[in-house]
Amino acid sequence: xxxxxxxxxxxxxxxxxxxxxxxxxxxxxxxxxxxxxxxxxxxxxxxxxxxxxxxxxxxxxxxxxxxxxxxxxxxxxxxxxxxxxxxxxxxxxxxxxxxxxxxxxxxxxxxxxxxxxxxxxxxxxxxxxxxxxxxxxxxxxxxxxxxxxxxxxxxxxxxxxxxxxxxxxxxxxxxxxxxxxxxxxxxxxxxxxxxxxxxxxxxxxxxxxxxxxxxxxxxxxxxxxxxxxxxxxxxxxxxxxxxxxxxxxxxxxxxxxxxxxxxxxxxxxxxxxxxxxxxxxxxxxxxxxxxxxxxxxxxxxxxxxxxxxxxxxxxxxxxxxxxxxxxxxxxx
Amino acid sequence: xxxxxxxxxxxxxxxxxxxxxxxxxxxxxxxxxxxxxxxxxxxxxxxxxxxxxxxxxxxxxxxxxxxxxxxxxxxxxxxxxxxxxxxxxxxxxxxxxxxxxxxxxxxxxxxxxxxxxxxxxxxxxxxxxxxxxxxxxxxxxxxxxxxxxxxxxxxxxxxxxxxxxxxxxxxxxxxxxxxxxxxxxxxxxxxxxxxxxxxxxxxxxxxxxxxxxxxxxxxxxxxxxxxxxxxxxxxxxxxxxxxxxxxxxxxxxxxxxxxxxxxxxxxxxxxxxxxxxxxxxxxxxxxxxxxxxxxxxxxxxxxxxxxxxxxxxxxxxxxxxxxxxxxxxxxx
DNA sequence: AAAAAATGCGTAATTGTTTTCGCAAATATA
DNA sequence: TATATTTGCGAAAACAATTACGCATTTTTT
Numbered sequence: 001x002x003x004x005x006x007x008x009x010x011x012x013x014x015x016x017x018x019x020x021x022x023x024x025x026x027x028x029x030x031x032x033x034x035x036x037x038x039x040x041x042x043x044x045x046x047x048x049x050x051x052x053x054x055x056x057x058x059x060x061x062x063x064x065x066x067x068x069x070x071x072x073x074x075x076x077x078x079x080x081x082x083x084x085x086x087x088x089x090x091x092x093x094x095x096x097x098x099x100x101x102x103x104x105x106x107x108x109x110x111x112x113x114x115x116x117x118x119x120x121x122x123x124x125x126x127x128x129x130x131x132x133x134x135x136x137x138x139x140x141x142x143x144x145x146x147x148x149x150x151x152x153x154x155x156x157x158x159x160x161x162x163x164x165x166x167x168x169x170x171x172x173x174x175x176x177x178x179x180x181x182x183x184x185x186x187x188x189x190x191x192x193x194x195x196x197x198x199x200x201x202x203x204x205x206x207x208x209x210x211x212x213x214x215x216x217x218x219x220x221x222x223x224x225x226x227x228x229x230x231x232x233x234x235x236x237x238x239x240x241x242x243x244x245x246x247x248x249x250x251x252x253x254x255x256x257x258x259x260x261x262x263x264x265x266x267x268x269x270x271x272x273x274x275x276x277x278x279x280x281x282x283x284x285x286x287x288x289x290x291x292x293x294x295x296x297x298x299x300x301x302x303x304x305x306x307x308x309x310x311x312x313x314x315x316x317x318x319x320x321x322x323x324x325x326x327x328x329x330x331x332x
Numbered sequence: 333x334x335x336x337x338x339x340x341x342x343x344x345x346x347x348x349x350x351x352x353x354x355x356x357x358x359x360x361x362x363x364x365x366x367x368x369x370x371x372x373x374x375x376x377x378x379x380x381x382x383x384x385x386x387x388x389x390x391x392x393x394x395x396x397x398x399x400x401x402x403x404x405x406x407x408x409x410x411x412x413x414x415x416x417x418x419x420x421x422x423x424x425x426x427x428x429x430x431x432x433x434x435x436x437x438x439x440x441x442x443x444x445x446x447x448x449x450x451x452x453x454x455x456x457x458x459x460x461x462x463x464x465x466x467x468x469x470x471x472x473x474x475x476x477x478x479x480x481x482x483x484x485x486x487x488x489x490x491x492x493x494x495x496x497x498x499x500x501x502x503x504x505x506x507x508x509x510x511x512x513x514x515x516x517x518x519x520x521x522x523x524x525x526x527x528x529x530x531x532x533x534x535x536x537x538x539x540x541x542x543x544x545x546x547x548x549x550x551x552x553x554x555x556x557x558x559x560x561x562x563x564x565x566x567x568x569x570x571x572x573x574x575x576x577x578x579x580x581x582x583x584x585x586x587x588x589x590x591x592x593x594x595x596x597x598x599x600x601x602x603x604x605x606x607x608x609x610x611x612x613x614x615x616x617x618x619x620x621x622x623x624x625x626x627x628x629x630x631x632x633x634x635x636x637x638x639x640x641x642x643x644x645x646x647x648x649x650x651x652x653x654x655x656x657x658x659x660x661x662x663x664x
Numbered sequence: 665a666a667a668a669a670a671t672g673c674g675t676a677a678t679t680g681t682t683t684t685c686g687c688a689a690a691t692a693t694a
Numbered sequence: 695t696a697t698a699t700t701t702g703c704g705a706a707a708a709c710a711a712t713t714a715c716g717c718a719t720t721t722t723t724t
Binding site for chain 1: 423435452557583613616619
Binding site for chain 1: 709710711
């Protein structure tokens, strides 16, 4: 309704009969200005609907207070609950710093060309800093870009060649706990369902299993419920003897269990299942999912704190590690 | 590593011995420039690492190609899966338009003061347009702000006083289908679990139930698994006869079912449950959740298309309605 | 009361682009 | 060949703010 074009500082200052510098000072706390004029100007600003143009401000401050979150995503199919929960932590923490969050999912197999767009964003100053979730080649390229442009960044997860500014999680130990638990509860034939890129979980699982660790069967699995179902199918064909499974993430585990139940395979009696990440819905499944808990909210929180420190101190900061717990429920 | 300060168009132009206008033209498709010089400049830009400063560009174009998504959120506790899936649709569709997404969750009970910050963002030009999810008072305030500042907006859901630019969903009919199904399958004692703000679902449910519609018991429920469990507790105390329940969203339904199973109440034999929204995980629960499906991805897609049309045509556009289906699985 | 310091505010420079305008050179038309 | 049109590029004016600097006042100190 108020269709009037936005008023600029110049026009506004003229109306008030003061200089634009004075107007600017009224809204900043840097210059020298009397309390009286400041109050008057702020009051008039309400009346005239004057607001400093954000783009002009950004040009001068060379920042738009925006943090970008880049993460590899499966795309269309279904949301990534792992990221979703991390995002909660990121969002709430960023709000404390009065920063704004932009989200940029990119395909696991993003081409150089697709990444070029992001490269451009990062280098042309679109972000004050970026948070990158490790796990795809694209993740590494984005961090390299940030490094080359001297843009503050933080990394979530283990990334080859990056030892600073990261929030790490002790995957290997978490998986170790799962393996040990299976061994201690008398399971004989372990399997691991997950990606082949990250070897840490598999390695930890194997070690937890002790002497029989070398028997761990491996089945490829992705990041969706559907992959979990496919994994069960595969496992039945190739390793029908398996009686316990660690899945690399919870959705995988849930898809796996659902497929098992559909085939009347009893969980945990015939196959015990442990997931990874402990996303919120896991405990509401039946059977409630046992999972290696990652404290995803804290993880996001930590990533933001690291990034803010990088921005403030203008140099890399030490990585931090979030520990894992094994949360036992009904599926194991 | 490349710690050099970013090169400006002026410095870059001087190095090449051309004017800044020519450099600018090399990257735009508006001015007149020979193919030869354009190629040369682009090549040199690679070499010198020149990239146009985004803030200066935004200042001139009066836009930063950024779309903000505002939605009421439960906050810390757990992610809102409803929004998460809508966001998938929004994100993918925005990418086609080369727009960037910012996300802004706000508390259901956000104060005027909290909203003032958003008001400022919206009016100072931080966004090219906004998408607002209805459902809280804050939603309405934000839309009013956009209207008063002549900022393009789109609304997801029914919002009082707003009849244009909206993506609506036929809640009432979806709930009707659920009520009718319960009636047709011989259920006698219906209950509705949900918020008291949106009357549409309850009304549709009641009508679907026909003659016995006036018997629908009402239990307050929020947007989290926990609320679902609490709802079951309440229902048992106040209406122990209830044999079928429509929940206003899926997490509520899942929490409800989990609590029921824990008390050895058989679902669907003793109580049949239908959820709302049909979020992805619902079908993986045991029993698989029956739900009124909302096509959340499409919904997000549609919101973006409406917003883009508003931006392009510079006037309000007609609202669209996404229909609901009743998806029957095991919980009913 | 004179000198020094602090305060308030305006002028103009700065931020890094895009884009209009104008001029010369190159090309097309008569 | 003379005129008209098109093309390529530079100078300078936006875009809308922030801020360094300077100059009167006012206040504080001696």
